[in-house]
Amino acid sequence: MPMAELTLPDGVRLHVEAHGPADAPVTVVLLHGWCQDRRTWQHQVAALHVLGARRPRVITYDARGHGRSGATNLSGATLSRLGDDLAEVLRRHAPTGPVVLGGHSLGGMTIMEFAHSHPEVFADRVAGLFLVSTTAEGHTHTQYGLPSRLAALMRAGETVGAGLLARSGPWCPHRALLPALRPAVRWLLFGDECDNEALELAMRSFGRASLRSIGGFRPSVGAQQRLETLAALADVPAAVLVGERDRLTPPPCARSIAEALPFADLSVLPGAGHMLPLERPHEVSAALTAVVDRATPARRRKAKRGAVTQLEKAA
Template identity: 60%
Template sequence: MPDVRELRLTDDVRLHVETDGPVDAEVTAVLLHGWTLDGNIWHRQLATLRDRFGAKVRVVTYDARGHGRSSCMTLPTATLAQLGDDLAAVLDTVVPTGRVVLIGHSMGGMTIMEYAHRHPTHFAARVAGLVFVSTTAEGHTHTVYGLSPRVARLIRRAESTGAGVLARCGSRRPPRPLLRALRPSIRWILFGDRYNPADLRLVTRAVAHASLRSIGGFRASIGAQHRLATLAGLTHLPSVTLVGDRDRLTPLPCTESIAAALPTTRRTVCPGAGHLLMLERPGAVNTALAGVLGRVLDSPAAPVAR
């Protein structure tokens, strides 16, 4: 059974953290979820990692500030920069030693990039591999929701206004009747050609537990991020980048620009899949995780510098 703990950060935000595996495992895999989601989104990866690697790999998941079972935060800290700082704090406290492989979906992938940008020495000393799932290094540059650029601009303008209103709503959660009504929209924006109704319920429950401040507050930071130059300095690390060709939030051009900045990455495109590859294409995500973890485990003679 996973070990559950609460990590209190310096600004008194409490993060819900779950760990599975021995503290002296050869490698620790840290899985970071996307915007409005939580650590439960990785449930199809956790079982595979346990079965495949056993005691060799320790797994850490946590709910980002304002999401899931973690506490809400002040509005000025609803930024990717703060999430990068939070990741550094999680590693210092929960994974103080040993090599780390970071796996990030959407906002989680952007958090990894921000951590690398803001804490380059810390990152270099700890991180041995990377997996980016349905993410971007260019904010909303390529996000057109599968629509025409003109319509996308109008939607983005409305989003910005709505996000500002939600950000001022504090720790309150989205009304459940509203989420039930929005299920068709959630299904359209997040999933590809096919979906499992149980996955849609899982995602809707996660959104229901995200604070309105986090739903609205992180939007500006996510839209503005540009970290291609940071990625260009990570070519020495084994990495994989995955995307669905029906992804309306981080479409193929997002992955293409990541691959251009990080030419050593192994790029996987999942036909017919949308934004939630860990649910829609768990086999592809699990293969990517196993591949990077296997490469790291096979190179014990080259440990990360201390």
């Protein structure tokens, strides 16, 4: 498994990992969520690894301020900067060929920001989208599974707290408090059932995210509105997945995304929460594999020929 360090234009170092053949017909780039890291996708990387001749190249990386990547300054803790970071990862590690972009939570929002800020590159390169437990409407639908008034109070407290954390710097004192935080993290991120190994990985990833990363990204995450950007991506094969009991990006978030993407398949997984790649690995891997199959050049050419034939028959 080749690993590399990519230094971004502002000096932040990204930890990047590549899996699979460099000459694969498709490259899959998987982006993790807020306060998590590339390991969120470990089951999907393994599933794509065993596809044989259909095996894609897979790139995962830790976003700035997360995992094994370097700390970000406060001005760099924005979705806009994350979108630019994705553009740089593609330029350096997947410079040619079709790409499938997959994003969980913050990772999905990063993909939307990339599409907004780099529309020409997106149109030229992206052959498929995989959006999991994410939103194009900031915190519009976020209720934390609570009544509206209580959710509004919680959001206000979260916003104030995020501002304080953002100014606290690139350190991780909360790591020592992880055992005490475990019940809250389990309630917030997972649904009816929770595998202990999945929860432990989510906790460890959270412990590696700095206070600046926990708080700094909050304003741009809450404010993002990218449904119009998605509506311009009409011909991109896509899958949109969400857990029925997702407290952070509930099903209305996924439905609005699917409505904006005419070629998207929407799946609402019963009883599941926010951490679908870890919580429901088999369903997520199967959906990702289906998008990768649709994005391969041979399948896309066949689909286009079929569409032309249908139009000729209709005429």
